[in-house]
Amino acid sequence: METKIGLEIHCQLTGAKSKLFCSCSCEYRGKEANSNICPTCAGLPGTLPLLSRRAVELAGMISAALGCTVPEEIAFYRKNYFYPDLPKNFQLTQYNAYGITSMGVDGIMQYGDGKSARIRRVQLEEDPGRLVYEGSMETSPYALIDYNRAGVPLVEIVTEPDFADPKDVRLFLDKVTSLIEHLGVCDTRLEGSVRCDANVSVGGGNRVEIKNVSSFADVEKALRYEITRQNSMASRDIEIKSETRHWDDARKLTKESRTKEEEQDYRYFPEPDVPSIVLGSEFPSLVSRSMPELPDKRKERFISKHGLSPHVAQVLIDNKELADFFETAMSAHYLPREIANWIVNDLMGFVDEQQKEERSILAGLKVTPGHIAELARLVDEGTINRSIAQQVLAQAVKTGEMPSQVVRKTHSSRIDDSDELGRVVDSVFKAEQSAVQDAKSNANAANFLLGKVMAATKGRADPKAALELIHKKLAEQS
Amino acid sequence: MAVTKDQVKHLGWLSRIELSDDELALYAGQIETIIKYLDKLDTVPLQEVKPVVASKKFSDLRDDVAVEFEADPLGTSYRKEGFVKGPRMV
Amino acid sequence: MELFRLDAMQVADGIKKREFSAEEYIQQLLERIDRVEPKVNAFITINRKEAIDKARSIDKKVRDGEPVGPLAGVAVSVKDNICVKGIRTTCASKMLENYVPPYSATVVIRLDDAGAIVIGKANLDEFAMGTTTEFSKHGATRNPWDISRVPGGSSGGSAASVASLECAVSLGSDTGGSVRCPASFCSVIGIKPTYGLVSRYGLVSYANSLEQIGPAGRTVADVTAVMNAIAGSDRNDHTTLDMKPDYSSRVPDRRFRIGIVKEFLSGADPEVAKVVYNAADILTKQGCKCEEVSLGSVEYALASYYTIAMAEASSNLARYDNVRYGFEMSSEGYEWNSYYAKVRSNFGEEVKRRIIVGSYVLSSGYYGKYYLKAQQVRSILKQELKSLFKTYDLLMGPTMPILPFKMGEKIDDPIKMYLVDIDTVVANLAGTPAISIPGGFSGGLPVGLQLMADEFQEQTMLDAASLFESVTHVQRSPDL
Structure with missing residues (x-):
């Protein structure tokens, strides 16, 4: 049955110094809870978002590297939903509607050997805060909230459902990772700096979203599990529900979401406090000027220039x-x-x-x-x-x-001193007298002697020089 | 279009506002009247008008400089080791 | 001398010339406040200590010959939806009854730099949603001209405190007329500046794309001085424009072409219309050219305004979940959704109504029918105004179509209440400036005259206001 997989990749712009809409640092890791916040990212009344130029530039680089069209004008939208990790109970993100698009649209990326996947859009948005539980989410008597991460710039890359094989997904994710590393926009080694959600459907059935996959390596595993699950359901004529499933990292399986995911109505509308940003005609050249050599070019150079x-x-x-x-x-x-x-x-x-x-x-x-x-x-x-x-x-x-x-x-350098080598050959000749006799008429026996010389020098002897010496000595003795 | 109590209840849920039965009854009627008034917008003659949007130049955006805010911006006293204590999730 | 009666410019002048001290002035004002507050209820918080401290520091500077700023010692009340660092900012709501902002609004910092003294936080309709200042957790503000009537809103505390001589000037916010309406009902001057002229950083958002902070005062000179202090670009507000204006309040030589908006008058109380026509006569006698004009799309203005305002409000007010700040209510034992719903049921009736309607118009499938259409109406209005401003320097009409009404009269009928905003919302939708100036009285009740100008033509507006002020003597404060 035909499998269709689409991806939503989130990557933090750790290459930026400040958060997307305020001047707090992007380096929230390892800091005391709620010590990396200001009135703006804490969602205090009266604060206004101040968009970072650098974040737009970095997102532009990602869009361009993924072959997307970068529009002349971008805008931000409010995605309205309540959740305890959201300080404003809406997320500032981008949305392709009403003539204004996100940072990048309609891209295509080659990967593996001659494969390609279409990129639907690249959008810039703010990361929410972080929730910590005592025990599990289900049993914790309260949620502990740390807003240090809230507002860190995040780029979401959304692909078309162009993958059929989890292995291809892995190759694609490797390529994306290498790309964002080369661009210097994201340090993928930092925990949680890249995250991936996937959607899967088999045989034209309903789409299932898989969330909570914390590493790219597990995406492949989660997809394999999910495809097997859906295929086995389909073979038993059980309809596959359109749902969101969570990856259980410990048990390596996808499971139904335990939290009540009500029918969401995000009530998107344009953010009034961030005017639409005119990138202008010089933006693409600005982006390309600051773009480093990308992996494909680099590979080509390694092959053609360095052999x-x-x-x-x-x-x-x-x-x-x-x-x-x-x-x-x-x-x-x-x-x-x-x-x-x-x-x-x-x-x-x-x-x-x-x-x-x-x-x-x-x-x-x-x-x-x-x-x-x-x-x-x-x-x-x-x-x-x-x-x-x-x-x-x-x-x-x-x-x-x-x-x-x-x-x-370790005295492991090659013995190229002929005196030293001569002494070794002498002692081998003394110890292996019958082989020496044999060698005078049998070439294979000379190789046996060479083996002994090499063993005696623990491989440090130059085999060519040693063999020459052996032949010279045999000639002298005959 | 009539606005029902159930609809108001759903809107209350979307906005996370608990509404009493009396409120549901009161709002259903009032909101119906308000929405009817807003339906005037349906009679706006022009369709092809571009909405007003303010714009800003890319070069005028904020510089990427990290600055630490010197005070604790959170007013709540429900804290634990720096974390804010929120309600339970499930 | 009754110092509390002085206008802002007289106060700054007197303090700088050492005719009296800032401390004496503030002390008198605080006594005045104590006397009239039981009747008017214009303040939510009175900053006694901070005000006296600041007054003393100004007096010291004056003694030391240091510069003290153009508003030295001038007492200003600040609407309680504008943040002043370290002072409770409640928005007249249960939701923020304990909220103390850790930062000040840009306008507050600028006023402080100009030497002004924040005497207190003025009452308002909860989160600035209202036209009467009756929807306040702190109780209604009363109209100082007739305390059985509403002072207008939502900046009712601002206008009432200025008219009651509890301060010289005030800062309000105007989302759909919230500075001009109470200015009109209280016979003071109120300005809604061009969108983007004054920073909104520190103004608790109700409807971001519509609102501006604006001054209320008793003279054109006073509001001009406040505008000069607060206007201009702010790097903390992306929607401000790159400019730093310097306005004058001198009576101009120039005479104006004024369009009287017929749609504003056709729906007005005849008593109100009479005052407007009389004002037109006065201006004509001064050499201005007044003629009737039509602004056809006014018909859609209110529907557009309420759609946008409620949509933006429903999202802006989502953050009040009582987790990061708010009032005392433990979340222990609550699942988060039910805690949020419980906590947020503490919004007042009008706020809840607007949040729900706002959610409705933004909900899936309705965006194109309401929000997008409402934005298109803004474009149409803007175009229509642009073309009128090619012919006319100013447009004129009543600020409010009716006289200040009795308290409680419209509180149970939202639509009836919304309809009285018809003349003021136009400027907010178009982003253009407007001013309400005292036009006269009818049966002892104030009537405000609204002048509208093209974008960034505040000076034209102020010039016409100065001219009108120089030839009329409309009382600015009642006997209390």
Whole structure:
């Protein structure tokens, strides 16, 4: 049966310093409850919203990056509903109606290999406050309210229902994440800075909204669960209700909302205190001037200029942190392919899945771009071979020591001193007399001797030089 | 169009205002009269008039500078460790 | 000398010339307030201590030769929906009976900078919704000319306090006539400035797209001085325009082309109309050209006004849920929806009525039928006024179609009450300025004359008011 999935992605504009309509800080995390508020974001009588220019600019960048049309004029609307996390009991948001649109409309974004999804709209709005319960929401005798987050600028990206496979949703979300990271509009590593609601329908049935999914990784799981649930209902001819379901993170399933969601009537109307904003004809150029290089362009550059494979380039740009790491390392020693391979194939092995989900890949590691650059140089110059290099990296990840330091300490650099190598060969010849006799007539036995030399040097011997020495010595003895 | 007590009750719910039976009865009649008066708008001859909207230039918007408000703006004494104590959710 | 009788400009002048001290003046005013308040009830809060402290600081500055501002020592009452830091701002509502704002409105800061002294917070209809100042938690304000009658509203406390000589000037707010109506009923001057001329930061919103703060006073010079102090752009209000005007109250040489709006007169009480025609005669004798004009879309003005005002109000007043601030009522044991509904049942009858109608006109499916249409009417009105102002400097008519009426007379019939706003709402819908000046009396009751001008033509309006004031002697305060 045909599955249709649409997404609503919320991302906080942590790249802004102040809230959307007042001068309180966007950095509300870790602060004492209700210490990051002012009369305006606390919804005191007589206060007026003062729109931040920077937030509009950042939202404009997101819209442009998603291929949306950015209108010449934008307006804000009041979405009227009561909820204890809303200081004014309405939310200032955008709404596409009556000839005035939101920050961006009708975009399209490519993702994965040749897939694309249409973006319905990008809108700028204010985040509500935060509710904390003692125990669960159902049993807590009161709601504890912290308005510190109230008014933080939020961009909502609404897609058309263009996805059929949860795996594609995941690829799309990875792309969006990389995009907003590259734009510098949102630090996706911060808890709750990106959130995603999804809507799903199967076989042309009713749409079900899934809310409360706290990480992008869980979106895929929630969708899989929900599609299976709907398919099994459909196969038993049970009608699927149009409803909102909540993702239960602990039990990994979607469940009916326990709170009474009355039929909502948001009574939208234009916010009288924020005039319609004339962005003007210069706005697109202003936005594009402040736009950094986007992931697609960057990938292209990694491939064409630095010779990376498309796969390696993709892994790097999927996470801005990783791509930046690569570029910094490369600027220390221009060995792009070597460095990229070390990052993608080896370094990533030390990152646990949890960190990957949280997109703070490098947070726990002690290695810097300088480490990887030096490692690549040591290999490139032949100081250590690849398998030694892997051990060196493992040590550096643990201790933070520079690779050259590790090499020095463990005497693991390649033995290229012919006297030293000669002594090793001598002792191997002494110990393996029958093999030496054999080797005089049998080439395979010479390789056996080389193996012994390599083992005796713990792999530090240059195999080519050692083999030469072995042959020389065999010739001398015959 | 007649405005019923049920309609007023629903509007009261949308506005989170508890209304007594007497109030429902009183308001139903009054609101019907008021709405009838507002229906005058249906007879406005022009349809294609653009509504009045004030506008502001992008460049005149607020600068992105974070400033801390020095006082506690909340008046309520129902607090717990800085949090405001609101009614229970369910 | 009875200092409380002095007009604002006389007060500032006398204090600066050290003819009397600000403290003496304030003391006399406080005594006057104590004497007349039992009859008038113009104040919700009287700032005795703060007023005397400020007076002393002004006296000290005068002694030290420091600058004291154009309104030095002038006592101003401030409508109790305008925030003054640290002083209770109740909006005449149970919902805000304990609310003390942690900040001051821009207009209050500007008046303070000009040397004015906030003597108290003036009574109003709850959240400024009303035409009589009867809908107040604090009890009704009475008309000082006849205490059995209403003073007009919603800034009834403002106009009554000025007419009763309890202060020199006052700040009110005008959403659909709320400064001009009581100015008319109390025989004082009241101004509704051009939308965007005066900052609304700190004015508790009733209908944001319609309202402006405006002064009430006994002379054109006084309200001009207050306008000069408060008008001009404010970075705390996105809807203010980038300007800083400087108005004059000198009697002009200029003579005006005045259109008498026939629709304003056709529905008026003949006694009221008579005063308006008489005023037209006076102005004509002074060389002005007065002729009758028509403003056809007035027909839709009230429906448009009440649609927009109630829609915006229903949303503005949603924040009063008693969680962050409000009155004493624990939420313990309540589920949040039922707590909100219980708490919000404490709004007064008129406020509840307007919130419910506002919810109705915005609810799904009705937006296009009401709100959008109402906004279109504003455009039509604006266009119509624009074209009239090509020919006329000013439009004139009565401020109120009727004389001040008896208390309780219209309180049970909302539509009857709403209809008396017909002449004032036009300026709010169009965003244009208007002034009500004392036009005369009929049977001992005041009749206000309304002058309307084009956007930002406040000076024209003030000029005509000065001219009229200079050739008439309409009493501004009754014997109390």
